[in-house]
Amino acid sequence: MALKDTFYISHGSPTLSIDESLVARKFLQSWKKEVFPPRPTSILVISGHWDTAVPTVNVVDSTNDTIYDFYGFPKPMYQLKYPAPGAPHLAKRVKELLKEGGFSRVDEDKKRGLDHGAWVPLLLMYPEADIPVCQLSVQSNLDGTHHYNIGKALAPLKDEGVLIVGSGSAVHNLRALERHATVAAPWAVEFDNWLKEALLEGRYEDVNHYEQKAPHAKKAHPWPDHFYPLHVAIGAAGENSKAKLIHSSIDLGSLSYASYQFTSDVI
Template sequence: MYPSFFLAHGLPTIVTEPHGYSRFLRALGTQLPKPVGIVVFSAHWQSEVQTIGAAAEPETLHDFFGFPEELYGISYPAKGNILLAMGIGRLFDTEGIACALDDTRGLDHGVWTLLSLMHPAADVPVVHLSVNPLLVPEEQYRIGRALQALRSEGIMIVGSGGTVHHLGTMHWQDDAAELWAKQFDAWLYDRITVWDSDALFDYERRAPHAAMAVPTAEHFAPLLIAMGAADRGRRAKLLYQKYQYGTVSLGAWMFS
């Protein structure tokens, strides 16, 4: 059964600048068996109704501004998979999760930055899914849990976001992590590794510096979704943990 993953996507420059996390993602892509398909929940596609990307040839969205010009020329020409998208819709329906298909949405940078490093040939079909940051953590987890059967079919489920994602406090001169960021991630590590879902669902009250680390929920929700997709096994392993500009966590978790 294919693991599910939570992968921080950091800033788009992980694709063009030398970085340890970029090297890690490239290596991870070569170490894992080639998946049949990839399902990615991205923090940068937000919707009130769970939406499933169903474009046959999704375009590459450059949904950011103020970055080096070379980033805007990058294309990630992965195909979509309408049958997989429809299958996801049926799984959601079975669990009573309202959903919709969108056959126009392209791949945002929460998707293609990661996959261009892990699967640069773009030869694995990709289905892009939205997140609803207004849902409570239990509902985020439930969304992932609804799709866990896909893992037995060789589908890689990815939550793309960031556990610490406070852009307003970044220091651009170095990557030295703020103490509060490390303390929040350390608390997460302790709770995730023992699969303490009760604590994780209540992270806003229990975790140190939660309001600083997670000023808005859209980057945190994909972690809970990725965990839900491994609810049967409930095994977690931290594969990588560093920081970008001090307050953007570059963490990678594998769940099985």
């Protein structure tokens, strides 16, 4: 089964795993019924929580470990498990395609499981944890175009039924969060709206160069790790793909859960 869609999911805070008040949680729980009914053969997650010098895939032959890469949160969160099967064959294909796409060095990690940028949204999207999952890292020392080109190289995976999901946050500045905020910060809204307009209008090159094009770019993303998964999703969909905003909400004053679907014009 070939797929024509890729996705960028804003996973926001790890509390998404347990906080019933977050509307983004309800959105992800509706995934299989309302957002994306087709069942993929496997899932490739590009997570903002795995940052390496070169593209790296996790190669897990059995079950992915659940990584609790967060601190000081409620105890029940550390008891959650997402024992999805590993996807070693997908990891091999990712390496092959990236090398064919001109990426001379692609590493693998045989010990790493799924960080919360992967397992928290997947826990809500596919709670049965029965679809093989592979993770791919980002390179925050590089740029949006680098990650867009990674996506372009991985586009053939869609023809093999692989669901490509970039997982980050559309606005991600942890130092700017306000626990008791009742309204969204104007600068976060401006960046969020700029991103929405750029994507819906197909201005992907502007998004690749968001540092120069977007308002409040450095404040919205002091570090680009949570933004680059978006570029991979866009690249994998293709330059003529159509973007659709599938969820929008802001929590803690500036943490955006905006999520997008990219549909290729050919399949």
